[in-house]
Amino acid sequence: MSSFPTEKMNFVITPRVKGPVMLPKPRADLEPNTLEFERLPLVKPTGFREYDARWLFPEEINLMGLNAVGLGMAKVFESRNVPKRIIVGHDYRWYSSAVKQALINGLIGGGFEVHDIGLALSPMAYFAQFDREVEGVAMVTASHNDNGWCGIKMGLSRPLTFGPDEMSQLKNIVLEGDYEIKNGGSYIFVPDMAERYIKSLTDRPQLKNPLRVVAACGNGTAGAFAPQVLEAVGCKVIPLNTELDHSFPNHNPNPEDLAMLHALADKVKETGADVGLAFDGDGDRCGVVDNLGNEIYADTVGVMLARDISSRFENAKFVVDVKSTGLFLTDPVLKANGATTDYWKTGHSYIKRYSYENKALVGFEKSGHFFFNPPLGYGYDDGIVAALAVCDMLDRNLDKSMADLRNALPKTWQSPTMSPKCADEEKYDVVDKIIAHYKSQFETGAKIAGQKIVELITVNGVRIVLEDGTWGLIRASSNKPELVIVVESPTSEENRNAIFKDIDMQLARHPRVGAFNQKI
Numbered sequence: 001m002s003s004f005p006t007e008k009m010n011f012v013i014t015p016r017v018k019g020p021v022m023l024p025k026p027r028a029d030l031e032p033n034t035l036e037f038e039r040l041p042l043v044k045p046t047g048f049r050e051y052d053a054r055w056l057f058p059e060e061i062n063l064m065g066l067n068a069v070g071l072g073m074a075k076v077f078e079s080r081n082v083p084k085r086i087i088v089g090h091d092y093r094w095y096s097s098a099v100k101q102a103l104i105n106g107l108i109g110g111g112f113e114v115h116d117i118g119l120a121l122s123p124m125a126y127f128a129q130f131d132r133e134v135e136g137v138a139m140v141t142a143s144h145n146d147n148g149w150c151g152i153k154m155g156l157s158r159p160l161t162f163g164p165d166e167m168s169q170l171k172n173i174v175l176e177g178d179y180e181i182k183n184g185g186s187y188i189f190v191p192d193m194a195e196r197y198i199k200s201l202t203d204r205p206q207l208k209n210p211l212r213v214v215a216a217c218g219n220g221t222a223g224a225f226a227p228q229v230l231e232a233v234g235c236k237v238i239p240l241n242t243e244l245d246h247s248f249p250n251h252n253p254n255p256e257d258l259a260m261l262h263a264l265a266d267k268v269k270e271t272g273a274d275v276g277l278a279f280d281g282d283g284d285r286c287g288v289v290d291n292l293g294n295e296i297y298a299d300t301v302g303v304m305l306a307r308d309i310s311s312r313f314e315n316a317k318f319v320v321d322v323k324s325t326g327l328f329l330t331d332p333v334l335k336a337n338g339a340t341t342d343y344w345k346t347g348h349s350y351i352k353r354y355s356y357e358n359k360a361l362v363g364f365e366k367s368g369h370f371f372f373n374p375p376l377g378y379g380y381d382d383g384i385v386a387a388l389a390v391c392d393m394l395d396r397n398l399d400k401s402m403a404d405l406r407n408a409l410p411k412t413w414q415s416p417t418m419s420p421k422c423a424d425e426e427k428y429d430v431v432d433k434i435i436a437h438y439k440s441q442f443e444t445g446a447k448i449a450g451q452k453i454v455e456l457i458t459v460n461g462v463r464i465v466l467e468d469g470t471w472g473l474i475r476a477s478s479n480k481p482e483l484v485i486v487v488e489s490p491t492s493e494e495n496r497n498a499i500f501k502d503i504d505m506q507l508a509r510h511p512r513v514g515a516f517n518q519k520i
């Protein structure tokens with residue numbers, strides 16, 4: 001028997017202080033282990049990036065600073081008339097849970113109904129928005145970053161995440177301390193989201209053939225969920241660094257990191273597996289290694305999946321970013337299947353939004369974020385959904401290995417990403433002048449490598465496409481004082497080199513463009 005006077009347990013607290021009760025405006029100049037650091041919020045402005053937030057914790061943001069971010073988010077939702085309901089989860093790092101608790105304080109203080117799903121992958125948090133019909137998401141994760149980083153991926157309209165608009169609004173509100181404490185906030189603990197997410201992915205037919213799959217997780221959060229999903233659909237999983245260990249004793253959970261790729265390739269070769277899959281720290285990306293241990297770049301994986309998907313869905317529409325291979329336009333199988341592809345701005349939030357708004361079946365971003373829209377997915381990036389698409393493709397091609405499917409693609413001659421230096425204040429202007437030059441070349445019918453320009457894609461810098469599908473891209477880097485140059489030809493190395501030579505000549509006319517990091 002409880003000795004609590006239960007009849008007195010329901011009571012209403014009347015605020016003792018009327019009027020504004022404000023968290024002070026954050027400072028950017030506080031140092032850990034000082035008196036002020038313990039008394040005031042610290043938020044460095046550099047943490048607000050184009051599509052999400054990343055800070056070194058606690059050097060660039062303290063717990064009170066995270067409180068301020070939560071309060072700021074309330075104002076962003078209010079200004080856009082979005083109900084203040086939000087899913088909150090955290091990744092597997094020693095401080096992520098604390099960071100999340102501080103953020104939750106701010107969210108509740110700002111009047112949010114907070115649905116806390118606990119330890120999660122980013123796609124699990126996005127799934128929870130649909131499953132619980134909640135508008136917002138704030139996923140505490142630094143993805144594949146080194147230890148010491150914390151971050152938040154936010155959204156207010158499923159399946160989309162914040163873009164530059166929402167991010168700069170949030171930044172201004174937080175840095176100005178332009179937030180208010182509101183009544184009505186509440187907390188809901190959700191104990192079973194992982195089970196519900198896993199069920200949603202595994203409630204489907206089994207693979208016909210038990211694939212042998214290496215699942216590499218780099219000791220990150222995906223280790224707790226991805227192998228389980230793959231097993232449940234009928235894979236024989238060979239685990240690689242799937243034990244959770246937030247010291248990342250082997251390498252960072254980053255499929256673009258050579259250490260992770262090499263470890264995966266070695267394991268595939270050692271075990272004779274059918275395919276190797278590498279999940280990043282928050283599970284929204286999946287890198288692929290074929291059965292011979294060769295890495296397949298994300299845009300090539302995209303073409304392979306597009307072939308498979310377009311054979312099942314008539315006139316399938318795809319979206320890829322402008323850095324991706326031209327095979328999406330020139331591949332004869334995609335053409336025969338009636339597939340069409342739009343090239344759009346590099347950046348995962350751009351590709352996600354554009355794919356969703358234009359009802360593309362899948363959006364492929366070269367960094368490995370893939371967006372499967374209904375009926376294949378909900379429209380957000382989920383590395384496990386991408387992995388299942390690879391497994392299904394192999395299952396539909398039982399007579400072919402992953403390497404066979406890769407080698408069935410037409411050969412192309414592609415350059416690596418080449419980056420000449422160009423100051424941040426100059427780079428957009430230089431790119432504009434280069435665009436103007438190629439526009440006039442296009443209009444006058446001038447030739448490059450003996451060919452006319454058939455298309456200029458100017459969504460993000462300029463992608464010059466020639467008659468045979470040879471193309472070159474010139475754009476300003478979004479985060480470094482550099483330009484980004486990529487060229488590719490489906491016909492010959494000479495044509496690839498010829499378009500690069502033309503671009504290089506144009507760049508040489510601008511003294512503000514400096515040395516290349518590498519050249520073909």
Ligand SMILES: [Zn+2]
Pocket residue numbers: 143144280281282283284285
């Ligand atoms: Zn990620």
